[in-house]
Amino acid sequence: MKENLITLGIESSCDETSVAVMKNGREILSNIISSQVDQHKKFGGVVPEVASRKHVENISYVINEALEIAGVTFKDIDMIGVTYGPGLVGALLVGLSTAKALAYSLNVPLVGVNHIEGHIYANFVEYKDLEPPFVCLIVSGGHTHLVHMKDYGVYEVLGKTRDDAAGEAFDKVARAIGLGYPGGPLIDNLAKKGNKDAINFPRTYLEDGSLDFSFSGLKSAVLNYLNNSRQKGIEIVKEDVAACFQQAVIDVLVDKTISAAEKKGLILKYPSLKLCTDNAAMIGCVAYYDYIKGHGADMYLNVVPNLKLGEKL
Amino acid sequence: MNILAIDTSSLVATVAVINEEKLLGEYSINHPRTHSQKLMPIIDELFKTLDITMEDIDLIAVSRGPGSFTGVRIGIATVKGLAHPHNIPVLGISSLEGLANNISYSKELICPIMDARRNQVYTGVYKWQDYRLKNVISDRPLTIKELMDLLIDRDEKIIFLGDGLIRYKDEISNTLGDKAIFAPQYVNMQRASSIAQLALDKIKNKEAKPQSYLDIAPTYLRKSEAERQYEEKMKRCVVHE
Numbered sequence: 001m002k003e004n005l006i007t008l009g010i011e012s013s014c015d016e017t018s019v020a021v022m023k024n025g026r027e028i029l030s031n032i033i034s035s036q037v038d039q040h041k042k043f044g045g046v047v048p049e050v051a052s053r054k055h056v057e058n059i060s061y062v063i064n065e066a067l068e069i070a071g072v073t074f075k076d077i078d079m080i081g082v083t084y085g086p087g088l089v090g091a092l093l094v095g096l097s098t099a100k101a102l103a104y105s106l107n108v109p110l111v112g113v114n115h116i117e118g119h120i121y122a123n124f125v126e127y128k129d130l131e132p133p134f135v136c137l138i139v140s141g142g143h144t145h146l147v148h149m150k151d152y153g154v155y156e157v158l159g160k161t162r163d164d165a166a167g168e169a170f171d172k173v174a175r176a177i178g179l180g181y182p183g184g185p186l187i188d189n190l191a192k193k194g195n196k197d198a199i200n201f202p203r204t205y206l207e208d209g210s211l212d213f214s215f216s217g218l219k220s221a222v223l224n225y226l227n228n229s230r231q232k233g234i235e236i237v238k239e240d241v242a243a244c245f246q247q248a249v250i251d252v253l254v255d256k257t258i259s260a261a262e263k264k265g266l267i268l269k270y271p272s273l274k275l276c277t278d279n280a281a282m283i284g285c286v287a288y289y290d291y292i293k294g295h296g297a298d299m300y301l302n303v304v305p306n307l308k309l310g311e312k313l
Numbered sequence: 314m315n316i317l318a319i320d321t322s323s324l325v326a327t328v329a330v331i332n333e334e335k336l337l338g339e340y341s342i343n344h345p346r347t348h349s350q351k352l353m354p355i356i357d358e359l360f361k362t363l364d365i366t367m368e369d370i371d372l373i374a375v376s377r378g379p380g381s382f383t384g385v386r387i388g389i390a391t392v393k394g395l396a397h398p399h400n401i402p403v404l405g406i407s408s409l410e411g412l413a414n415n416i417s418y419s420k421e422l423i424c425p426i427m428d429a430r431r432n433q434v435y436t437g438v439y440k441w442q443d444y445r446l447k448n449v450i451s452d453r454p455l456t457i458k459e460l461m462d463l464l465i466d467r468d469e470k471i472i473f474l475g476d477g478l479i480r481y482k483d484e485i486s487n488t489l490g491d492k493a494i495f496a497p498q499y500v501n502m503q504r505a506s507s508i509a510q511l512a513l514d515k516i517k518n519k520e521a522k523p524q525s526y527l528d529i530a531p532t533y534l535r536k537s538e539a540e541r542q543y544e545e546k547m548k549r550c551v552v553h554e
């Protein structure tokens with residue numbers, strides 16, 4: 001095998017078109033993220049057809065920028081890694097179709113990457129010496145997972161959400177208090193100005209020992225609180241609602257994560273914010289480790305919108 | 314000049330390689346499996362049989378729509394990926410013109426119709442003049458009734474083709490009677506060789522200039538449902554103010 005393997009990573013599962021050039025899996029040579037958030041704001045959420053249209057408009061430009069920033073050409077690319085699920089089917093198809101055609105045209109290997117795995121591997125990009133095993137909490141707009149990562153590509157899913165993902169709850173609460181989209185950063189900003197002990201929202205832990213999550217009860221409690229306050233003419237302090245809601249989510253996430261690890265003297269690590277959003281660096285990283293383990297895909301590779309963690313082709 | 318042509322605007326995945334002298338090969342599959350799983354494998358198969366690679370391709374012609382949004386996007390996204398490393402020029406061709414061009418040198422009008430859902434078809438009207446295919450009514454989404462209204466007073470007979478026939482053949486037949494002719498199966502659906510020939514002719518006659526992979530984009534002829542509803546809402550807001 002070559003001394004250095006250069007991976008072109010492509011990610012288009014939701015509303016970010018991202019392309020990265022990675023050296024040996026963990027070193028970012030470039031990581032371009034073209035966000036469409038402004039296009040979707042007026043609709044109050046990501047519109048799949050609008051996202052797909054934007055992806056196809058942008059993708060080649062983003063690829064060129066990634067190559068340019070990395071200071072490489074296509075000749076330097078040893079493999080292509082692309083997200084094939086989970087995500088929005090139309091959005092995924094743009095990245096996948098382009099990636100397959102690129103791999104074919106360049107005659108380099110293609111690796112299909114699970115997007116959720118990408119979020120875990122963002123830690124490998126951030127921490128060059130980090131090795132499995134570890135427990136990992138994955139929270140985003142689309143997923144809430146608690147995972148025991150035993151080795152590269154080997155997972156035990158300890159718990160996941162039974163209803164809304166944490167991020168969905170954020171979006172719905174943000175809408176209810178008139179914040180707009182995307183809910184996560186808007187609530188977080190507002191919460192900083194609020195009193196997190198002002199309102200007592202429920203924490204749902206489910207049955208004893210369960211590491212699953214449920215946020216729909218909390219979401220309903222917030223909506224009920226807003227309705228009751230409005231009916232009774234009680235002034236709603238949005239800052240407090242945001243702070244108390246956010247704290248209720250965080251308490252459950254943290255408690256469950258710590259009890260999953262079952263150990264004292266734990267070390268907490270998390271990627272920088274840029275690597276926490278949807279990005280192609282993390283996809284390129286997964287592709288690298290899958291590739292050196294002998295995984296690859298052929299030209300029949302298709303998107304799997306509801307791909308589960310740990311599922312391999 | 315070797316041209317690779319691709320059309321994924323309907324259920325048919327079709328690819329062809331043509332040059333000034335001959336059609337080297339064509340591969341079409343009419344199967345509901347997704348284009349994501351059909352398109353690259355048939356390109357690969359065709360190239361292997363012809364013993365060529367992307368290095369041998371001088372131009373990529375692609376059906377840019379209208380048609381299935383997702384289908385057209387798979388075609389365009391694939392073309393972008395194929396063309397990019399070798400900077401191969403790209404030419405987008407109307408999927409409806411491609412269909413019309415399946416019928417050579419007819420004296421009748423040619424009316425391709427593609428099912429556009431929401432009770433509409435993507436359609437246009439074409440005609441051969443001096444052995445050149447001319448567009449008489451530009452590509453647009455219409456209800457079948459609106460299309461019939463445009464055609465009922467024409468003197469010429471009209472050849473219909475495309476996947477819109479599955480749903481609307483009877484209605485067309487009932488409205489236009491003997492004036493309506495329906496294309497046989499072997500030319501009724503999209504064929505990449507027709508897209509390839511149009512590209513070759515348009516370049517030879519200087520009617521079209523190839524584009525970069527960067528700028529080739531689908532022709533949807535329709536906004537997304539969300540944008541349409543948003544605009545409706547905005548219009549209502551203005552009225553209320």
Ligand SMILES: [Zn+2]
Pocket residue numbers: 115119140142277278
């Ligand atoms: Zn994500």
